[in-house]
Amino acid sequence: MSDPRLTELARLLPGLKLSTDPGDLEHHGRDWTRRWTPAPIAIAYPADTTEVQGIVRWANDHHVAIVPSGGRTGLSGGAVAAAGELVVSLDRMNKVLDFNAVDRTLTVQPGIALEAVHNAAREHGLIYPVDFAARGSCQIGGNIATNAGGIRVIRYGNTRQWIAGLKVVTGSGELLDLNKGLVKNASGYDLRHLMIGSEGTLGIVVEATLALTSPPPASQVMLLAVPAMDALMKVFAEAQHRLRLEAFEFFTDRALEHVTAHGAQAPFAEAYPFYVVAEFDAADEKAEAAALAFFEQCMEEGWVVDGVISSSDAQAAALWRLREGITESLAAYKPYKNDISVRISRVPAFMAEMQALLAEGYPDFDVVWFGHIGDGNLHINVLKPEGLDYPAFVAQCEQVTALLVDTLARHEGSISAEHGIGLVKKPWLSSVRSPAEIALMAGIKKVLDPNGILNPGKLL
Amino acid sequence: MSDPRLTELARLLPGLKLSTDPGDLEHHGRDWTRRWTPAPIAIAYPADTTEVQGIVRWANDHHVAIVPSGGRTGLSGGAVAAAGELVVSLDRMNKVLDFNAVDRTLTVQPGIALEAVHNAAREHGLIYPVDFAARGSCQIGGNIATNAGGIRVIRYGNTRQWIAGLKVVTGSGELLDLNKGLVKNASGYDLRHLMIGSEGTLGIVVEATLALTSPPPASQVMLLAVPAMDALMKVFAEAQHRLRLEAFEFFTDRALEHVTAHGAQAPFAEAYPFYVVAEFDAADEKAEAAALAFFEQCMEEGWVVDGVISSSDAQAAALWRLREGITESLAAYKPYKNDISVRISRVPAFMAEMQALLAEGYPDFDVVWFGHIGDGNLHINVLKPEGLDYPAFVAQCEQVTALLVDTLARHEGSISAEHGIGLVKKPWLSSVRSPAEIALMAGIKKVLDPNGILNPGKLL
Structure with missing residues (x-):
């Protein structure tokens, strides 16, 4: 703590856990991108909202940049701290605060892992339906900061759709209590939605009220071998029409080669250009018959040349592994x-x-x-x-x-x-957002973070 | 057109339809609130986006306030023009521009009535699921400006959830093409969501790409007589648990008295404190049996004291009329x-x-x-x-x-x-949004509408 700014921070917030341990700096200074050398000045681990606000006020006074930090499973460099920033790790703010059975909401701190949210919802017979492979490591605060999508978007939408309330500390250190869990609230600009997907540049999420829903009926998983892209689109249209889809994922032969080389079991004797993993409701015989009829039609039309339907949870999981194991199977490259x-x-x-x-x-x-x-x-x-x-x-x-x-x-x-855009896609932001939009984003950033202390250099 | 500013507008946009007819001024200067005396300087009826942009630039140059105007079915005074504003009526921009079967989207101009959107979706075997009683008169642009809710929110969410893309003219006259119909787009602040619900104070919607979905299965409608509020909440919890709800609406005995006095048929011989209209999926015998079992349980528990289940579409419509006719039955008062x-x-x-x-x-x-x-x-x-x-x-x-x-x-x-807040609820905005939030909203308004020409005095 030789940096006088850190000494001051420790004086202002005597209870705040701070670390300048080189291992911590490296660990918390990077995300899954591995393209930047971590170089934060320190890692702060606030225990509550008051400490987060104190940190932000200190950062304003001392012109220190802050990187809000979740599970750092991001792939765009949004949580990288490579330029003397203070990393604000939400690791210690990881509790479930409330469950309400009538409202069907779960109120959590930002540092809770997505998988822990899933488990907490399931304990009450409900689900939080946003899901993706990093579920064990990623944190809900980071999910909100990137409006995380994943494998069930086709059925349930992105994270945005499941955020009923959000407490956020702005770049000025003010605490906003946004939407308060209401289903309907037509009272001006929805700052909650502005925060969602803002990549830590407008505020730090300190609490979220998540909407939950009923579990879907029992499902089946189908793996299909598809000879061409236009056939794949026909399979998708037909599936959307005839089945109630939970997921519809595709991958190429190259992806399958990597994932089987990495230990997964090859599903077919032969190789095909494209594969689909589809999950769909199969609660009763009628739904199962519809799935079979869909499969037979795809075979007859020549859109599908081979296929498997799961007959057990274990088989469903094995089929999913072919899709979900891809990222890991490529990591070494x-x-x-x-x-x-x-x-x-x-x-x-x-x-x-x-x-x-x-x-x-x-x-x-x-x-x-x-x-x-x-x-x-x-x-x-x-x-x-x-x-x-x-x-x-x-x-x-x-x-x-x-x-x-x-x-x-x-x-x-x-x-x-x-x-997200983070550091990795920043050079190409202007390919997707117009100069007018980028200027408006910069103007809005200035309103919420006047001194530019929140995740500077990311996104904008 | 004795006002020199209007002469200049007509000169700049020679094709623009403009009216200062007293009947038009009165008609387009008010919404359903009837609390303010209409006093716009004129009504402009742009035919396309270029004319909207031209109007906004003229308004900036001449410091004229603009009131964007849809079907004016609003109940908060958001579309009232009582202070010499130019009303920009979107009545002429009312076309369906595109339908895409693969994307399941309908692209429309802002002045199209909600009911016309419903019909256009249904022509393609899909639905636009936001619905409420003003469907015949209200316009989609106004729906977006207020994030309209209505009677199917419990199943489908508010308007916000169905807006895949939005073209908007800002207060500076710039055209933004927001989100372009993408399902996933993590490229910075989602200005689309900032626009939705902003009550015409940040931009004028000139085009919207609406997400559509599959029609729900066949449904039934149930009318229940409920003796007390706590019983009503139990009925709701049980219905949510056992049925797949499309709608769950309630009204009191006073509401029923008005609606029957106004011509609707009384459903029961006796009067009860509360009534519920519930609509739920009833595609097959299993679902119908579940509905009956739900009803019987509610009767046994004493949560419900009388009830009717629709056995035809006509009967379903008659039950719905009891709920949807309330607003009209009260209008005379x-x-x-x-x-x-x-x-x-x-x-x-x-x-x-x-x-x-x-x-x-x-x-x-x-x-x-x-x-x-x-x-x-x-x-x-x-x-x-x-x-x-x-x-x-x-x-x-x-x-x-x-x-x-x-x-x-x-x-x-x-x-x-x-x-929405509009004029009617403006004195109470601070009861639901904190001073910090209101200051941020004002700051954001300044970024998107620097000269404050868009619907000034409304909301903020």
């Missing part, structure tokens, strides 16, 4: 990740154009596609070829991204579907 | 309307306190309660006693509102659930 979205109807044309561009310009790159067809959200992972050093690889990938941005612009898509 | 919300769990305590206060302080007032229990949204209509003149009546009602505001504050509710 330090992939360059793009997380884009287009309108669903644009997916086939966009994908065909991008695949042609990539094959022509970067024939040596192993490009793995997977994602959420039902949301128009595609993850494009470029793997580092052996022998190419990492900085050169990233430089080449940025050229790929430039191509991607051009193609996206023509298809009116977004350079970030669910990962 | 020039009721003073309060549209409040509390968390669902707070409804019984809030209602008991309010009813006691009203009975004690205003024993002569006929107070009619109805609303959306499943959203915590209660409509409290105070009817003018004969012999009391209107200004004196309003003055007394404002005293009632002061009591209401006190009680709401203790229950953490909102003075406006779905009508």
